Amino acid sequence: DTAVSQTPKYLVTQMGNDKSIKCEQNLGHDTMYWYKQDSKKFLKIMFSYNNKELIINETVPNRFSPKSPDKAHLNLHINSLELGDSAVYFCASSQDLKDYEQYFGPGTRLTVT
Amino acid sequence: AQTVTQSQPEMSVQEAETVTLSCTYDTSESDYYLFWYKQPPSRQMILVIRQEAYKQQNATENRFSVNFQKAAKSFSLKISDSQLGDAAMYFCALHNTDKLIFGTGTRLQVFP
Numbered sequence: 731d732t733a734v735s736q737t738p739k740y741l742v743t744q745m746g747n748d749k750s751i752k753c754e755q756n757l758g759h760d761t762m763y764w765y766k767q768d769s770k771k772f773l774k775i776m777f778s779y780n781n782k783e784l785i786i787n788e789t790v791p792n793r794f795s796p797k798s799p800d801k802a803h804l805n806l807h808i809n810s811l812e813l814g815d816s817a818v819y820f821c822a823s824s825q826d827l828k829d830y831e832q833y834f835g836p837g838t839r840l841t842v843t
Numbered sequence: 844a845q846t847v848t849q850s851q852p853e854m855s856v857q858e859a860e861t862v863t864l865s866c867t868y869d870t871s872e873s874d875y876y877l878f879w880y881k882q883p884p885s886r887q888m889i890l891v892i893r894q895e896a897y898k899q900q901n902a903t904e905n906r907f908s909v910n911f912q913k914a915a916k917s918f919s920l921k922i923s924d925s926q927l928g929d930a931a932m933y934f935c936a937l938h939n940t941d942k943l944i945f946g947t948g949t950r951l952q953v954f955p
Contacts, residue, residue: 771882772945774945775944786941786942828941830938831893832943834887834888836886836887
């Protein structure tokens with residue numbers, strides 16, 4: 731069974747569109763994260779949620795809105811997509827906020843044309 | 844501010860040889876964790892090795908070992924008996940309080 735899964739794995743869309751990326755973890759973890767990896771491979775945290783509550787928002791544009799319907803899911807919705815949003819987005823989870831070990835999903839490559 | 848620096852954008856090694864990837868970090872915390880992640884072309888992030896800052900003994904996982912110098916804030920990864928499958932991007936990361944902070948990565952090439 732996949733521990734952290736993301737859908738879709740690839741997403742190609744046009745500027746101005748709205749899209750969502752879904753993430754699910756079956757590890758029973760309380761904390762979930764979204765990371766962005768840019769074209770230079772730099773990985774940076776965007777958001778973290780603990781028990782469905784937003785904990786970290788790393789100055790991400792408000793076009794990005796994470797939504798956590800339950801603690802096993804953390805979806806990322808992006809409005810009015812821009813060329814600069816093209817990147818690989820990783821979901822991750824950990825047992826709780828203090829747990830150092832994070833399990834990563836396979837990533838979603840988003841291409842905005 | 845917490846930072847992680849990897850000063851080697853690219854490294855190469857001959858198969859069966861040993862290579863060391865460098866990482867330095869900065870944090871004001873006394874309790875933290877350090878990691879090396881491997882990202883092959885499949886882009887999956889794979890945890891290679893972890894080090895708890897309170898442990899003086901260097902972590903080892905099979906062919907992978909670290910040289911953790913807490914006072915110098917240095918955390919290098921040594922890969923022994925390199926294999927073709929070790930070719931990947933390697934990221935050093937610092938877990939501080941509630942998030943992972945990554946370095947910029949080192950691309951490792953392995954030549955037969």
